[in-house]
Amino acid sequence: MQAPILRRAVYAGSFDPPTNGHLWMIAQAQQLFDELIVAIGVNAEKKSTYTVAERRQMLQEITAPFANVRIDAFENDFLVNYADSVSARFIVRGIRSGADYEYERAVRYINADLQPEIRTVFLMPPREIAEISSTMVKGLVGYKGWRQVLSRYVPDAVYRKMLADKEEN
Numbered sequence: 001m002q003a004p005i006l007r008r009a010v011y012a013g014s015f016d017p018p019t020n021g022h023l024w025m026i027a028q029a030q031q032l033f034d035e036l037i038v039a040i041g042v043n044a045e046k047k048s049t050y051t052v053a054e055r056r057q058m059l060q061e062i063t064a065p066f067a068n069v070r071i072d073a074f075e076n077d078f079l080v081n082y083a084d085s086v087s088a089r090f091i092v093r094g095i096r097s098g099a100d101y102e103y104e105r106a107v108r109y110i111n112a113d114l115q116p117e118i119r120t121v122f123l124m125p126p127r128e129i130a131e132i133s134s135t136m137v138k139g140l141v142g143y144k145g146w147r148q149v150l151s152r153y154v155p156d157a158v159y160r161k162m163l164a165d166k167e168e169n
Contacts, residue, residue, distance in 0.1 A: 009090035010083045012039040021132035029092045061157035080111035139140035
């Protein structure tokens with residue numbers, strides 16, 4: 001008898017910081033696959049607010065309820081090549097807008113040129129979280145009443161981390 005094929009997927013991003021939008025994507029994707037690798041993509045040309053270790057810790061906390069999710073990081077590689085290196089045959093991407101669609105469509109075709117056996121699966125978040133991004137969340141910090149506003153857009157563990165970091169500064 002042949003062993004069943006593990007359906008492994010990668011959901012990658014900067015997660016700087018993780019948002020409720022990211023958590024929604026993770027919650028949905030982990031239901032579709034046997035294993036979901038949430039991969040922190042490190043772009044040396046981008047200045048990150050949080051270290052990879054801090055982002056990994058936040059992601060581990062918010063994904064703790066999902067037994068089939070593991071956190072990893074990769075640097076200086078195409079996502080599709082990273083997916084191949086961890087034997088994932090699916091990449092999960094989110095589509096929040098028409099602009100996201102156009103960008104992700106082009107990347108999907110390039111990925112297919114590089115690794116034709118890896119499929120891209122697109123998920124579309126509900127309207128109430130579709131506009132949440134890490135950049136938007138970081139932009140809220142510091143304004144009058146920001147603590148109450150921020151708590152709507154990030155998971156509790158991330159919220160606590162952002163509060164603690166702001167109090168240190």
